[in-house]
Amino acid sequence: MTTASAAGTGRTALPRVRLYETLRTAHLERAHELAPASIVYRRRRYDFDTALARGLDLVEAGPARAAWVLARSDVREVEVNEPLMVSSLRRSALALAAVDLSRRVRRRPRALVVTYAIANDDPFRPPARPGPAGRARRWLDARLIARVAGRVDRVVFGTPAAQELYGARVPALRGADQVLLPALPTACACGPLDGKDPDAVLFVGAFEERKGVRELLAAWPAVVAAHPGARLTLVGKGPLLDEVRAAVADRPEVTVVVDPPRAEVHAHQRRAAVAVLLSRRTRTWREQVGLPVVEGLAHGCAVLATTETGLAAWLADHGHGVVAPDAPPAEVAAALVGLLASRRPVASVLADLPDVDGRLAADAWLLRAR
Known part of the structure; x- marks a missing residue:
């Protein structure tokens, strides 16, 4: 892979960036179909096909380095992990802060922030994070969810369940442009589908x-x-x-x-x-x-x-x-x-x-x- 970021410049090669917590083969397959974008991710999943990574601008980085890379890059559009993905909340919040600070320092237009939401599980349901430490963590998570959601300009809900959950739990997202587009595929083009074994x-x-x-x-x-x-x-x-x-x-x-x-x-x-x-x-x-x-x-x-x-x-x-x-x-x-x-x-x-x-x-x- 010969991209600017992979070559060690500390920048993304493209002005459109997608943030991923983990990266797997299915994401790589989809990246070749989606609009071109740099992908900044935290770690690889076990099913990561290096052959499919060819031709993609991939930056593996923890939260601090990801923010540093984004601050140094010309980021105009950024897709963050959905706000209710609590495991990536701090990473998303830090990345957005870096992008916004960089744009202000450089006196450039505000970056567009989008997200694709399919979460259907309330992260605060019992018995999630019990005890005093858990309550403190839930308090912090709730505020970070509101902060990240409040920065989102556009959101697509991939399932009706996700749309219902966000409507009930994340009022900060109501200011974003929203639409429901079910996460349904088209027919796979991998080969003929007329050879089914009915049993x-x-x-x-x-x-x-x-x-x-x-x-x-x-x-x-x-x-x-x-x-x-x-x-x-x-x-x-x-x-x-x-x-x-x-x-x-x-x-x-x-x-x-x-x-x-x-x-x-x-x-x-x-x-x-x-x-x-x-x-x-x-x-x-x-x-x-x-x-x-x-x-x-x-x-x-x-x-x-x-x-x-x-x-x-x-x-x-x-x-x-x-x-x-x-x-x-x-x-x-x-x-x-x-x-x-x-x-x-x-x-x-x-x-x-x-x-x-x-x-x-x-x-x-x-x-x-x-």
């Missing part, structure tokens, strides 16, 4: 408790009993890998694929009839959208998800399966069998998707001419 079920994601892989495995015997031809492929990696392998050791209809390249993931998604993501909330996390949900839709899959995703209402309204995160195995199995039995055509799934990818539409709206 194939796919899980893609981290083998972690919060992603519901245990719940899927608990329901699977009942799925096979009701739909004997069903086959399951589990794609991913994570702390539950050994447990997953042990659970399916005597089930020949289940295949475990560990951390394959992206092209292989897409191949599994083209073949699957049903994509499953049974997300479960933790003390500090809730599924905002779910990349496996979006990618499943993009590949013409019927989707089974929980009410935790911000797209739950849309999925239910468009013929997909939605269950409670604590649904018993029999209920999960029944929903999955129903989707398999429906033999939903790929064209039917794709017909419900927008003409323009929701994130691309959001980017165009956020960065339209002033």
Whole structure:
């Protein structure tokens, strides 16, 4: 990668900047589709494909260095992490302060600040940050949320759940231009989508408790009993890998694929009839959208998800399966069998998707001419 920032100049190469807390392969793929921008990020995720980083201006920097880089750069438009992303609040606030101070010192026009919001979990819900120290932290977080939100000029909500939460919890954002553009994909162009195996079920994601892989495995015997031809492929990696392998050791209809390249993931998604993501909330996390949900839709899959995703209402309204995160195995199995039995055509799934990818539409709206 031969960019100004990567060469060590301490500046971004482009006047448009996106701030990321973490950077992963999906972000890199999307960056090649979005309007050109420098990306300033804190750390890489485990699924960071260096090949996809080529041609992008990427600056890896902690909060202090990120602010220093932005202060030295000609930043005219900046996309910050959404205000309710508490883990990046201090970084966002510091970055915006650096940008605004730099513009004032240089006597240049105020930079446009935008954000894309998909948070659907109140960061102050119990039992988040209990005790005196927790109360002090919540007090500080609330003020930083208001400060960052008050500096935002434009916001796109990617889910109705996010729009509802911000309306209730972040009044400082009401002064920004706002629009709801659901985080829905268009059909993936990775290959033909007419080769579906009508009995194939796919899980893609981290083998972690919060992603519901245990719940899927608990329901699977009942799925096979009701739909004997069903086959399951589990794609991913994570702390539950050994447990997953042990659970399916005597089930020949289940295949475990560990951390394959992206092209292989897409191949599994083209073949699957049903994509499953049974997300479960933790003390500090809730599924905002779910990349496996979006990618499943993009590949013409019927989707089974929980009410935790911000797209739950849309999925239910468009013929997909939605269950409670604590649904018993029999209920999960029944929903999955129903989707398999429906033999939903790929064209039917794709017909419900927008003409323009929701994130691309959001980017165009956020960065339209002033």
